[in-house]
Structure formats: C-alpha cells, structure tokens
Amino acid sequence: MAKQKTVYFCKECGHESSKWMGQCPACKQWNTFVEEKIASSGKQGGAKPLKTSASPMNISEVVMESEERIPTGIGELDRVLGGGIVKGSLSLVGGDPGIGKSTLLLQVCRNMANAGRKVLYISGEESMHQIKMRAERLGTFEQEMLLFCETDLDAICQAILKSKPEFVVIDSIQTMYSEELSSAAGSVSQVREVTAQMMRIAKEENIAVFIVGHVTKEGVVAGPRTLEHMVDTVLYFEGEREAAYRILRGVKNRFGSTNEIGVFEMSGNGLLEVENPSKTMLNGRPLDASGSVVVCSMEGTRPILIEIQALISPTSFQMPRRTAVGIDYNRVNLLMAVLEKRVGLALGGCDAYVNLAGGMRLGEPAIDLGIIMAIASSYKNTALPEDTIIFGEVGLVGEVRAVSGGESRIKEAEKLGFKRCILPKANVDAIKKKPKIHLIGVSNVREALDLI
Structure with a gap:
C-alpha cells in the first residue's frame, strides 16, 4: 500500500507546498493554504495530454474550422454566451444554493433534446427520480435525454465516451472524485483533476460540457482559482433567492463579450426570460x-x-x-x-x-x-x-x-x-x-x- 504524505494547496491559485504558510508566495493571498493527504506513489495525478500535432506548426498552415454554435433555445443565455454554445467548449456556472443553476441547465437540456440533439445529464447530488420530478415541472421532454447519477470520474468518462452526446452537464464539480487521488471529493486537488479530465474530453471529442460549481461565502466558486482559468466560459448567477429576478453574468468568455448579462424571472415552471429588463x-x-x-x-x-x-x-x-x-x-x-x-x-x-x-x-x-x-x-x-x-x-x-x-x-x-x-x-x-x-x-x- 502506498504511503500517504501531507501537502498544502493554495485555494486561490493552486500553489503546492510541503508546509503551511500564512501567505501564498505565488498569489500573495493570506490564509489560503489547506491541508490534503495524497498518495506518495510514483504515479502522478493529472489529466492525460491532449491529442495534438507531433511537432509545432506554422500559424499560416493551421486550417480554420467554422465556429459552429448550438442554440440553447433560451435567448438570454445565448446573448451571454455570445450567440450559443460552442462545440468543444468547457463552461462553468456558479451561484448561491437555490439560485437556479440546475434549473436553467435542465431547461437547456430539454430544449436541445427536443431539437433532436443527444444530451447527457450527470448528477452527483440527486437521484434519477428526483431529476425526473424536477424535469416534469419544467415542461414536456418530447425526445429522450440521458441521465446518469455517478460521482466516480472514471465511470463518468466511460459513459461520455460510450454514449457520445453533443451536450453534457456535470452537476456538480464538487461531488466528483478520481480514485487516483486519495483526497476527499471537493478538495483542491480533486476539483482540479476532474476539471482537467473534462477539458480533455471536451476538446478531443468536440463535446460541449457545462459544469456546475458551488460558491463560497465570498461569492466565488469553491475550489482553486485555477478552475476559472482552465475553463472557456465562467457564468455567475446573481440575485437573492427571495427575489423574483435572477441575473446571469458572463465573467469570462473566450468566444464572446464578458460584459453581457441575461435577466430571468423565477416562476413555478422554471426560469422565464425577461426580454425588456428596463420596463x-x-x-x-x-x-x-x-x-x-x-x-x-x-x-x-x-x-x-x-x-x-x-x-x-x-x-x-x-x-x-x-x-x-x-x-x-x-x-x-x-x-x-x-x-x-x-x-x-x-x-x-x-x-x-x-x-x-x-x-x-x-x-x-x-x-x-x-x-x-x-x-x-x-x-x-x-x-x-x-x-x-x-x-x-x-x-x-x-x-x-x-x-x-x-x-x-x-x-x-x-x-x-x-x-x-x-x-x-x-x-x-x-x-x-x-x-x-x-x-x-x-x-x-x-x-x-x-x-x-
């Protein structure tokens, strides 16, 4: 059995240290180091390398592919994303508990499934029965949508590669874990490893992946700040749970503007678009x-x-x-x-x-x-x-x-x-x-x- 050693990770930038330090030497933040135990075997964790060309290529020789966007059926979300979901992109949706993250993504899954696209919804927090009950409140699913309740990263990767969907939702990233790492699910190393694997699958298989992330009391996504640097798009839900309106703000977007917002109203049938927010x-x-x-x-x-x-x-x-x-x-x-x-x-x-x-x-x-x-x-x-x-x-x-x-x-x-x-x-x-x-x-x- 491999021995375990204790290391310390910075929650902000993911910097690793053999001992606890008050200030991170990389990002200069205070009191951000957390303790984790990892296996000290020779096998190193981390995502597999992407399938790229064997040698460097001149930029003039790169063949441009058309940027195909998948419409979500929700105009406010398409506006924030820059016109729709880009194939092969990895997006992060963060927000307070109960703000409407899962509801919005389930509505997107319904619209895309009804449009004839293959959709896979992976949940580590709810059972299939609970997801079915919530889906029935949102509307009718005319086409089939695949559900998978699992937290093991290897099983999730196999399910994605086997079913080959066009759109995947991971709800949530803090519940997923890799057996290669001995730390608990939701820890800095686990979140970083799972995100890296999802990024590899999205780029290699040309699958659009959305991951849901919980937020801390400061309002930022829980886990290392490198999580936001790894993904292509970062969306935040704003607003109080007691209020009727929700604001979806694009914090980072490699395929569009980062200043766009979408306005929604929470109702009994899910989130409704507010087309004229001023009025x-x-x-x-x-x-x-x-x-x-x-x-x-x-x-x-x-x-x-x-x-x-x-x-x-x-x-x-x-x-x-x-x-x-x-x-x-x-x-x-x-x-x-x-x-x-x-x-x-x-x-x-x-x-x-x-x-x-x-x-x-x-x-x-x-x-x-x-x-x-x-x-x-x-x-x-x-x-x-x-x-x-x-x-x-x-x-x-x-x-x-x-x-x-x-x-x-x-x-x-x-x-x-x-x-x-x-x-x-x-x-x-x-x-x-x-x-x-x-x-x-x-x-x-x-x-x-x-x-x-």
Missing part, C-alpha cells in the same frame, strides 16, 4: 417621490434603465450610518464626500441609505451622477420630474465626465417614454443625430444640482 425593473416605480431617480447603465451591448433610491435623514448616533444595496459601498462614500466638499451639502450629520431597485448589482461609473442626484433630492426633499433620466461619471473635483454608449442610452430612454435626459455635456456635443428627447448637458455637479 420590468421600472414597474411600480414611485412617482413624485424625493430621492428616486432613473439611471441608465450599459451591460455589454444592452442599455438597462433602473431606479436608484436614496434616503437621507438626521442621525441619532454619534457616527452616522451608511448603507448601500446593489452599489459599491465605497463608491457611495466617495460621492457623498464630493457633495460635501464641492457643493457644500452638510451630510456629515445624516444617515444615508442608497438602494438599487430590482435586486441587481451595478458597478459602472455612469451611474455616479444618478447617485449624486438621488442623495441631493432626498436631502432637499425635492422630487425630480418623473420623465427624467440621468447618467454620467463624476470625478473627485466634481466634474461630470463623458461615458461610452451615449446614443444607445438615449434611444432606450426614448423607447420607454422619457422626455428629459441629464447627461455629461461632452456626450451632448458628440451626438450627431438630434433625438426627440430633451438633452440637458452638465459639466459639473453644481450645474446638475441646480436642476433640482
């Missing part, structure tokens, strides 16, 4: 209320209109409270400091609560001017006209800088019936075709607040 997010918006403004943010190529709410009230504590939901907390503090220094608003003795309605999270600088206007509107207790939309980046000097995609944002506002737009003056000068909406260009924060 949906603005439903129920309060009218003639102070502290409420509508901003426009670009997510990839799609402009999204969303409401920002702010509540400013005198504090009852020695230190005022600051709360931000859906927006970067530090960014809100920075913009409040700009208001105090450049405009003279006395916010030091006030509690500030800023909320992004709809359960979304935005980090684009173009919503800075909207946050400024919402805070000032609540502080002065004066409502902005309900047909006004705002966007623009704010600097530390109080200047309002131009943002990209100005014409697309204005067209989206016109489509939803807005009559007035407050935007950077530089964006107004760059617009060639005069729109129907009334444009008000501002060059600094003081000019914008004079409009309240």
Whole structure:
C-alpha cells in the first residue's frame, strides 16, 4: 500500500507546498493554504495530454474550422454566451444554493433534446427520480435525454465516451472524485483533476460540457482559482433567492463579450426570460417621490434603465450610518464626500441609505451622477420630474465626465417614454443625430444640482 504524505494547496491559485504558510508566495493571498493527504506513489495525478500535432506548426498552415454554435433555445443565455454554445467548449456556472443553476441547465437540456440533439445529464447530488420530478415541472421532454447519477470520474468518462452526446452537464464539480487521488471529493486537488479530465474530453471529442460549481461565502466558486482559468466560459448567477429576478453574468468568455448579462424571472415552471429588463425593473416605480431617480447603465451591448433610491435623514448616533444595496459601498462614500466638499451639502450629520431597485448589482461609473442626484433630492426633499433620466461619471473635483454608449442610452430612454435626459455635456456635443428627447448637458455637479 502506498504511503500517504501531507501537502498544502493554495485555494486561490493552486500553489503546492510541503508546509503551511500564512501567505501564498505565488498569489500573495493570506490564509489560503489547506491541508490534503495524497498518495506518495510514483504515479502522478493529472489529466492525460491532449491529442495534438507531433511537432509545432506554422500559424499560416493551421486550417480554420467554422465556429459552429448550438442554440440553447433560451435567448438570454445565448446573448451571454455570445450567440450559443460552442462545440468543444468547457463552461462553468456558479451561484448561491437555490439560485437556479440546475434549473436553467435542465431547461437547456430539454430544449436541445427536443431539437433532436443527444444530451447527457450527470448528477452527483440527486437521484434519477428526483431529476425526473424536477424535469416534469419544467415542461414536456418530447425526445429522450440521458441521465446518469455517478460521482466516480472514471465511470463518468466511460459513459461520455460510450454514449457520445453533443451536450453534457456535470452537476456538480464538487461531488466528483478520481480514485487516483486519495483526497476527499471537493478538495483542491480533486476539483482540479476532474476539471482537467473534462477539458480533455471536451476538446478531443468536440463535446460541449457545462459544469456546475458551488460558491463560497465570498461569492466565488469553491475550489482553486485555477478552475476559472482552465475553463472557456465562467457564468455567475446573481440575485437573492427571495427575489423574483435572477441575473446571469458572463465573467469570462473566450468566444464572446464578458460584459453581457441575461435577466430571468423565477416562476413555478422554471426560469422565464425577461426580454425588456428596463420596463420590468421600472414597474411600480414611485412617482413624485424625493430621492428616486432613473439611471441608465450599459451591460455589454444592452442599455438597462433602473431606479436608484436614496434616503437621507438626521442621525441619532454619534457616527452616522451608511448603507448601500446593489452599489459599491465605497463608491457611495466617495460621492457623498464630493457633495460635501464641492457643493457644500452638510451630510456629515445624516444617515444615508442608497438602494438599487430590482435586486441587481451595478458597478459602472455612469451611474455616479444618478447617485449624486438621488442623495441631493432626498436631502432637499425635492422630487425630480418623473420623465427624467440621468447618467454620467463624476470625478473627485466634481466634474461630470463623458461615458461610452451615449446614443444607445438615449434611444432606450426614448423607447420607454422619457422626455428629459441629464447627461455629461461632452456626450451632448458628440451626438450627431438630434433625438426627440430633451438633452440637458452638465459639466459639473453644481450645474446638475441646480436642476433640482
């Protein structure tokens, strides 16, 4: 029997060490080393080499193959993926428990199976009976879909090679294990080994593989950070389980844009597409209320209109409270400091609560001017006209800088019936075709607040 030795792996980058260290020498992160026991036999774990040419080849001699994409039948998912699933690609879907990862992939399996494609769904968490019950709630499977409940990597590889499907789902990567490694399923070495084997099969057999990954309390996929580097596409589900809307965001995509998002609504029959997120997010918006403004943010190529709410009230504590939901907390503090220094608003003795309605999270600088206007509107207790939309980046000097995609944002506002737009003056000068909406260009924060 082979002896076992103890090694330490970094959860962030996968760096291996013979002893525990407080800081990883590779990625410089603190307290990321975990202990694992591996067999000390001469056999080394790891994926088999890919079938490549025996010698290096000149790039001019490489024959380009047509990039065939498989439509998923879900428009929002196809948008995030860049037009569909690329054959031979390996994709990772992460998100909180119960957010809808398995439900979305099961809907994709149903659509592809009904389109006549061979699909294999591999589960290490549920039985076939449980998957069947969940599948019946999503709709009718007109064609057959293969189910396989197994956690052994060798058995899974044999099943894929034997059935030769076009699309494979692994749910989830943390439950799979390889007998060549003595560590437990879900450990750093097991996750890395299983992912490497799935990548080898996807590339050699030209099979599209989707793997589901659990996330840690910090919101990143559990396991080594090298997991995200190995795959072709990384998708994250965002949103609260209690909320109706789910956001699918592309964090990494070798075959398309990394800024696209897909919006879904959770229902009893699975996830439903939200084709017009702006209209949906603005439903129920309060009218003639102070502290409420509508901003426009670009997510990839799609402009999204969303409401920002702010509540400013005198504090009852020695230190005022600051709360931000859906927006970067530090960014809100920075913009409040700009208001105090450049405009003279006395916010030091006030509690500030800023909320992004709809359960979304935005980090684009173009919503800075909207946050400024919402805070000032609540502080002065004066409502902005309900047909006004705002966007623009704010600097530390109080200047309002131009943002990209100005014409697309204005067209989206016109489509939803807005009559007035407050935007950077530089964006107004760059617009060639005069729109129907009334444009008000501002060059600094003081000019914008004079409009309240």
